[in-house]
Amino acid sequence: MLPLVVVGVDGSAESLAAAQWAAREAVRRERPLRLLHAWNWHPSRQESGIDNAAQRHLARRVLREAEDRVRAEYPGVQVSAEQVEGPAIGALVKAADEADLLVLGSRGLSGFTGFLVGSVALGVVAGASRPVVLVRAGEEAADEHLPADDGAASIRTGYRDVVLGVDVGEPCDEVIEFAFEAARLRHARLRAVHAWHAPGPLGLGPGDIALVDEPRQADEWLGFLKAVLRVWHDKYPEVEVLETVVQDKPSNVLVRAATGASLLVVGHRLAQRSVGPRTGPTTHAAIHHVGCPVAVVPHG
Missing domain, CATH: 3.40.50.620 (HUPs)
Incomplete structure (x- = not known):
């Protein structure tokens, strides 16, 4: 079955x-x-x-x-x-x-x-x-689709982007795979987003990224994101992917990125079960503040 x-x-x-x-x-x-x-x-x-x-x-x-x-x-x-x-x-x-x-x-x-x-x-x-x-209440089929040429709602146009939140430090295959599959099923573009911040004096970050000036740090983070997703490009060659890195808190970045999306995909660590019915701050913000459907994908 x-x-x-x-x-x-x-x-x-x-x-x-x-x-x-x-x-x-x-x-x-x-x-x-x-x-x-x-x-x-x-x-x-x-x-x-x-x-x-x-x-x-x-x-x-x-x-x-x-x-x-x-x-x-x-x-x-x-x-x-x-x-x-x-x-x-x-x-x-x-x-x-x-x-x-x-x-x-x-x-x-x-x-x-x-x-x-x-x-x-x-x-x-x-x-x-x-x-x-x-x-959320009021979600309709047309909300998943791009507007028609005249700006009217339509279910005959292509799907809006699927947005994926990625932590390049701890990427999760289950979450990434769900997002790629959702984009494939919709023939939609996948927009993968990573939020970064300038490392403090006690932690330089991957590849000693703090040793470069701040404008170049974004390029470094984008390189990390592309590297994480490279194998998924090969598995899903039909999915168009747009990688984006933004300097800000992850919750702020995802809430903004999900505006106008058909679906937002975020992860939830199963180990958090031990502390009761809670979610991490980024997932919590997505659940409460994002208007489009939110897929929460558990992972180890």
């Missing part, structure tokens, strides 16, 4: 946008799509059968709404729906670990029906061993 694209839905505008993005990704990857709704059941509280029946009915309604929208817009997608009883983070992490990728709304409802609140999404990103894509 082919690995699934899984999307968590809770009835919010964010999760419906995530479901439609996930359907488009399922088409691109030629994968089945599974809609997943999780609701908490607390048997220790001795809830009445009426309460549980109401939750199940609500879950069916949430799934049916998402499924109807997906089938109406993407009739060729193979869709299934599932409701799970239990803590949302655990259910979604398990689903992510068994999927090609998991898609979530980046914001969601709180209260009775919602589970894709910020803490849950961050918990899933921090705990999943497979890529998680976060999608």
Whole structure:
């Protein structure tokens, strides 16, 4: 059986946008799509059968709404729906670990029906061993594409850039490969970005880069970035790559670079699981401040 694209839905505008993005990704990857709704059941509280029946009915309604929208817009997608009883983070992490990728709304409802609140999404990103894509409310198919010649939104034009954040000091194959594959599937340009800063007096940096004047340091960093990506150029010769280095904090660089992109790809170190549901500062900034879909790819 082919690995699934899984999307968590809770009835919010964010999760419906995530479901439609996930359907488009399922088409691109030629994968089945599974809609997943999780609701908490607390048997220790001795809830009445009426309460549980109401939750199940609500879950069916949430799934049916998402499924109807997906089938109406993407009739060729193979869709299934599932409701799970239990803590949302655990259910979604398990689903992510068994999927090609998991898609979530980046914001969601709180209260009775919602589970894709910020803490849950961050918990899933921090705990999943497979890529998680976060999608904001209002994301539409045309947002992934370049505007038409007259400036109007279109789904018939080429895709906007896929943006990849690269740390040339610790490049991660899983993150880079995901970005190249995303660009290949979209026939899009890949814009690889590295943020650098002038080394302090206690650390010269790779190749004693601080020994050269500051204008030339950017050229040195660009050379490092090109070297890191050289093998990936060979693996994906059909992908056009634009390498860029910028002197600034990584979070600032990625937020700016993702403006007008179809997708931003960042990494998350799995070792950070040990400190709880947290992400690094760059990934955290991307999740909270980038408007386009953000793919968080775990790595060792």
